[in-house]
Amino acid sequence: MNMENKEQPPVVLLTNVNKTLGKVKRTDNLSIRGEQGNIYGLIGPNGAGKTTLLNLITGLYRPDSGTIRIDGLDPVKDYKEARKRIGLLPQDTALYPELSARENLSFHASLYLPNLKNINKRIDEILALVDLTERADEPVKNFSGGMSRRLGIGRALLNDPKILLLDEPTLGVDVQSTHKIWEYTRRLKDSNKTIFVTTNIMGEADALCDEVIILDHGKMVCEGSPEKLKSDLGAGTIQLIPKLKDTLQEDLIREKIGDFSYDDGKAIIVNAPRGEQDLAEVLDKLKNVIEFESVSLHKPTLDDVFLTHTGKSLRD
């Protein structure tokens, strides 16, 4: 996290924001701070309110109550100024399939740039940034999903926005393109942009984000750095699979290592709040008691954090 900016006013500030669409409350008393130079991961089950939150930040939705400030501006009342500070990659990418990458950017420039004098140079820079220079004049309908998403990110950057909103940037994209997109996003963080990324991929949030905000039913259920959220669940558990389960001396094991449980009736599960240190101690204490088929130390992942906070029931 970019700690030096904590003193500055937040670039994005939502205070007690409520928004209902139809009969569904999409955001429920939501308060979020977005500091300059940080990447925020918005994660949550389908319908949790992630895209609604981005639409509120852009001003496409008006909050029913609460306040939103973008660089100190109201995105609804001061929409002209606020929108100059925002770059958006929508979930649908939203490109014109018959136009080339360069033509798509050129049209976007006519909608978003105050001055079109050096636009061709700027377009070349953007194309180079997202590695599309060689395919710049090809119709976008020939592009793969990854190329389209990269072009979409490039388009969002065309007006050099302070705030970048990426709605599921790696949705349907292959591993190589996913890593490229992560690389661009990190580079943009280094140029002091405030980035909000919605995603359903926990690995993406873990690898990319300074802070993760988990939303469910429009409410923020937890927030913090991925490390903090994982460590809040405990350092981990040790899984021991014995070679001969029938001859296990449970009392002797309990005497050596204290309390334990069985997972699927096969593996011995031991809490390991100190991680590797606990693993070494447990193995040492049990070395003359049982022989093991396998031993593993399981550390909590963001998946565990997500499921802990949002439950395992399906959402529609």
Added chain:
Amino acid sequence: MRILRIIAKELKCVKEDISFNLVTILSPLLFLLAFSLMLSGGITLPVQVYPDTQLSDFLKAMESCKAPDGTPYMELQPAAEDVPPTNAESNLIVIEQEPSMKDGVITGKIIHYLNDVNENMTKNFRNRLDGALVSYVESLRSGGNVSIAETTVYEQDIPWDTGFGTSVFVFGLVLSGLLFGMLSITSEWENKTTKLLKLSPYPAGITVTGKMLANVIKCFVSGLIFLIIFFLLSKALPVHAFTFIASLLLVYSIFVCVGMCVGIYIKSTLTAFLISLVTALTLWVGGGGFGPLSYFGDIANILGCINPATYAIEVVRWCYFNGNTNLVAGFTFLSLAFIAAFSLIIVIYTRWIRSEEVR
């Protein structure tokens, strides 16, 4: 600069809906070709007669009744016998008593069995038979004359297919304006790019004007193709080129703006196509495209007064054929209609981009 980029984008995106765009050329062309081929040779009404034409002086005279282009008004075919041709293909004229003059009085009896159930065709037969009878009686009359002096709207007698061609061209104007206007917005819905239009921090008027101008260019291309084909068929060219272009510019702009307004609400390309086709046809017929408004009732004439297609048809016909057309009234109405349509799209578009986009 900004507008030029918007125009360039709109013109390049024409490939997205190429089949729908072709409709703007093909629909009026099909109208023109179908009606021209059917009607350009004149219409002959076949009718059976009894007795044989050689046995009746009146029927002989009737055979010689012809339109100015030489087409006989009725094609007489001898009937086998004087019974009503129930379910027969053609009508039957039976001369019960040959029309003749005796002591200055003309008498005779003709029975006309009409098989056509169409009221207009019944009138048509009656008119042609009455015309033939009047001509025949005229030849028997000893003296006197009633003269008719014709004053026409247009300087020359316009061939039916050429007059219809200019009228169909206006149908094309309305159709292409509406369709291109609608497609330029529905394509944004279908590409899911409406969010990007809405988030632009710059005035909506620039985007609207850019889209409108691009659509007018597309309309001109579509209209030009029609005009070339029309010229090849009829050898007709507008005699007032500047007025013609000015009127096209106004008419296209009006309907492009209206189309864009509708496109914001309907969202679907297919719906846009159907609405454009039906609306264009309705406005064209209601504007006197298929026949002068004076043929129809009061309501049709009141609606015709507020229909831009009415004025477009009159102005375009004048550009081709001269005549007694009130150009000032036509251009005043079209200019006011354009101002209203352009203001409407600016207001609707601005409200739309400021509205919430709910999926």
